[in-house]
Amino acid sequence: MQLSGTDVGGWNVTVKPYPFLEDADWDPVAIVQGYDTCLGKTDIKRMLFDHFSSCGQIKDIKFQRSSIGLASVYLYGEGAEDKVLDLDGSYMGGCKILVKLIPSSGIYTVHPRSRHLGWPRNMFQFDLSRVEIPKTLGILDLNHNGIIGSIPVQWTGTPLQIFNVSYNRLCGCIPTGGKLQEFDSYSYFHNKCLCGAPLDRCK
Helix, strand or coil: CCCCCCEECCEECCCCCCCCCCCCCCCEEEEEECCCCCCCHHHHHHHHHHHHHHHCEEEEEEEECCEEEEEEEEEECCCHHHHHHHCCCCEECCEECEEEEEECCCCEECCCCCCEEECCCCCCCCEHHHEECCCCCCEEECCCCCCECCCCHHHHHCCCCEEECCCCCCEEECCCCCCHHHCCHHHCCCCCEEECCCCCCCC
């Protein structure tokens, strides 16, 4: 901060450090559904900004190209991820909203408090092999998206009760063990090249 107080073009300047977060890799992204889609994008953005402003500093709000009914709220701040999850099931403009959480970094870590991860029919595109889920997750439904990669072997230790990754672009062998073989082929079919029980044997 040696330049603070110096003269620049006749102006006395004050220089302060930018408040970077210590945990810059964990900038949460809130995935929001359930709000009134009859409103215009400008009105919805304003409502989302007001509703999530208590969670931290909002960097951007974007809508999925395929649907105005799915919004991503990019934000950061101390404790932002817990504050975001507290808004799941809250009411915005008279509508009960569904809020899920993903980080904006390369590793998609599902928050440890999550017991239900349901993002079906949203046209999401990400690498499933880079997704980390809590060992207590009971429901995982990602059908009808554009998800690539493979099913992580670590998921065999998760006590899943409902599981569906059909209609994606997944490849590789379905890991053996745990609950993954207890689901029928409908939980896995219409992928690019998934194989192994309950689908056909891997070649």
